[in-house]
Amino acid sequence: MSDFLQMGLTGLSLGLMYALIAIGLTLIFGVMRVIQYAHGEMFMLGAFTLYFWHAELGLPYWLGVAVSAGLIFCLGAVLQVVLFRPLQGKNILYSLAVSLGLVLIISGSGQLLFGTTTKGIPSAVSGGVLISGAYLSYERIVISIVSIGLIVSLWAFLRHSVTGFAIRAVAEDPETAALQGIRTDRIHWIAFGLGSSMAAIAGCMMGTLLSIVPTMGFLATIKAFMIVIMGGLGSVVGALVGGLILGMIDSVVTTTISGDIAIILSFVVIFLILVFRPSGLFGQNWD
Amino acid sequence: MDISERPSHIAWGILLIVALAAPVLVNFDLYLIHVGITIAFNVALATSLWMIWTLGVISFAHAGFMGIGAYASALVLHKLGLSMWYGIWVGAAISGLIAMAIAVPLMRTRAVYFFMASWAVGEVIKRNFAFFKDFFGGWDGIFDIKQPVLDLGFLRIDFADRVAYYYLALFFAALTIWIIHRMNASRTGMIWWAIHENELLAEHTGINIFRQKVVCFTIACTLVGMTGALYAHYQTYISPKSFDIWKSEFALVHLIVGGLTSVAGPVSGAITLTVIDELLRATGYFRTIFFGVVLIASVLLLPGGLETVPGRVRKLVSRIRQK
DSSP states (O other): OHHHHHHHHHHHHHHHHHHHHHHHHHHHHHHHOOOOTTHHHHHHHHHHHHIIIIIISOOOHHHHHHHHHHHHHHHHHHHIIIIIGGGTTSOHHHHHHHHHHHHHHHHHHHHHHHOSSOBOOOOSOOOEEEETTEEEEHHHHHHHHHHHHHHHHHHHHHHHSHHHHHHHHHHHOHHHHHHTTOOHHHHHHHHHHHHHHHHHHHHHHHHHHSOBOTTHHHHHHHHHHHHHHHHOTTOHHHHHHHHHHHHHHHHHHHHHTOHHHHHHHHHHHHHHHHHHSTTOSSOOOOO | OHHHHSOOHHHHHHHHHHHHHHHHHTTTOHHHHHHHHHHHHHHHHHHHHHHHHTTTOOOTTHHHHHHHHHHHHHHIIIIIOOOHHHHHHHHHHHHHHHHHHHHHHHTTSOHHHHHHHHHHHHHHHHHHHHHOHHHHOGGGOBOOOOOOEEEOSSOEEETTSHHHHHHHHHHHHHHHHHHHHHHHHSHHHHHHHHHHHOHHHHHHTTOOHHHHHHHHHHHHHHHHHHHHHHHHHHHSOBOGGGGSHHHHHHHHHHHHHHOSSSTHHHHHHHHHHHHHHHHTGGGTHHHHHHHHHHHHHHHHHSTTOGGGHHHHHHHHHHHHHHO
């Protein structure tokens, strides 16, 4: 029983973190209809920003998370304006190619600048608690709370703030939104920056839990895409549900059988979901 | 899009002659011939991926199907003791059959979802090679896949010789291009482009879209399975890592940089980028960075790809003449 509780708790915290990465991606896709393949690189850069801030310079942890999120927000906004704006309205393959180029550049220069050795960020909180036989570290609790908080506040931002309304309007129909006086260009870079900084915060959280390397972005990209596709592109709820499904598969199958099977199984699950629901679990019918 | 309207036989002829004369031109330098063989494989891979693109989708499972062909041929050699001349057909057949079986559910998905579903297929193929250690050799892969020997009685060619293998690879790449070009120019090819342009309209003109998609996917995967068999016997070593997502992605990059409207696109893209990649080989990490820069620059500065270059040059020349 305690085994299952342990797996469930691990899966839940893992799933929430995956969902945090994936929601940024789904926001970017939903608003701009571009494939941001370098999303995992934002995750990696976020983690490294915190590493330099907290582990090298010894500055406070939570401020570092904010700084990292802010920096990556700016980076995302600049990338959108410089690289992705010219591709607006073109075939989605072009944005895929450009972001693939970005992946190569960022992970290549990451290996060059940061070295290929694994690094770790010291945790902000230590200790843990036993819940009926299952061990849960305070770190994971904090990470889960931060993830939930961010997801809820993003949802509230999209629902209730003026900018959030504008973002949703642009996602729905850019031309009509522009006719209503919404500056779509500005919304585009805001959404891109927001999505990227979500990934950066996830990177900060993950960085304390696991070790960080410049090549870790690719795995995050894979996970994010798996989740987003499973949940339906552009759907925040879908990303949350997809993240939890993937986190559970990862946790349960890795502990009971093996990590290889977990990956095979999660791809099979995605394939089956797409076969029976070709637009993902919560996706609108999109061409 | 001038190039697709004008006859480009001369360009193709020159390319073929240069390719045939290449070993002599590089003075039988073994490294450069190796580059030539790599180019031939990349051209075959990108061209067959382009064939799927004529339906309007890009498959990320393509390297996976190349892997199926490679593993099938290698296992035919190791378990049954039959040379590549049998293995290549077994590889093509297995790759084609699996492609047909997969395409039936896969083709239900559209656009971006197709990318991801095909990615899942490719990953599962790769992971299966890694997981069944006893049969496929796990992550270590399969070693010692011998090159074939062609023995016609009066003529005996040992393909362990690199120049001989170059001509084999060249022959195969040319065959792939020719088959795909002929298919694309035929009525079937026009049907695929009709699906590409507007699926709903195509369906209403009486095209069985689902069947056409499955057929196209199967043919492309059969061809790439044969490429995989040739690749395995050239490298003499294969592992699941040889056929991961990056291989499919680079094939896609070759397509995009080359151009998407005609078969000249993947060919020119694969040749150019393979050469650039080899030129950057000595620069270590800068290789990936430069490659990324080249990729982004070519997408943003040369929309339409390399295949539009002759048209642009022609336009420039005529503009200068008018002045």
